[in-house]
Amino acid sequence: MDHPYDIYREEVKEALRCKLDEFALLDFTEVTEDDLWEMLTKKxxxxxxxxxxxxxxxxxxxxxxxxxxxxxxxxxEMTAENLFSEENQEELRELLK
Structure with missing residues (x-):
């Protein structure tokens, strides 16, 4: 368990599924439950x-x-592509705010 809220993940699984269903209705089907949870915990x-x-x-x-x-x-994706590029670090910080 990396994030304090990970202990609640099973309890909110239906809400995660509901949100993914909503995304699917909007033709945004590439997102997985893990992607959604990662965005929530990291952002x-x-x-x-x-x-x-x-x-x-x-x-x-x-x-x-x-x-x-x-x-x-x-x-x-930008982080992965430019992980070692010093010139893009400031732009990356702005994106992740």
Whole structure:
């Protein structure tokens, strides 16, 4: 378990599936449950709350937009491509904010 909210993942599995179904209706089918969870833990929940409630986690899941996922995936791809490039580090920091 890398993230404090990982202990809730099974409890919110239906919300994750529901969000993926919504993405599929919008023809955004490439995203997996793992991709969605990774985006949430690395971006939306970068600073976890100690006293988080399940309804807050579900609300965060349900508020993810396809554009949020696209931005996150693009930033990950850019990171992988330019991992050792010093000139792109500042631009990458801006994308990951």
């Amino acid at each position: 939306r929940w970068k600073k976890p709350q100690e006293d988080i409630h399940i309804y807050q986690i579900v609300s965060d899941i349900m508020s993810v937009k396809p554009s949020d996922m696209m931005n996150f995936i693009s930033a990950l």
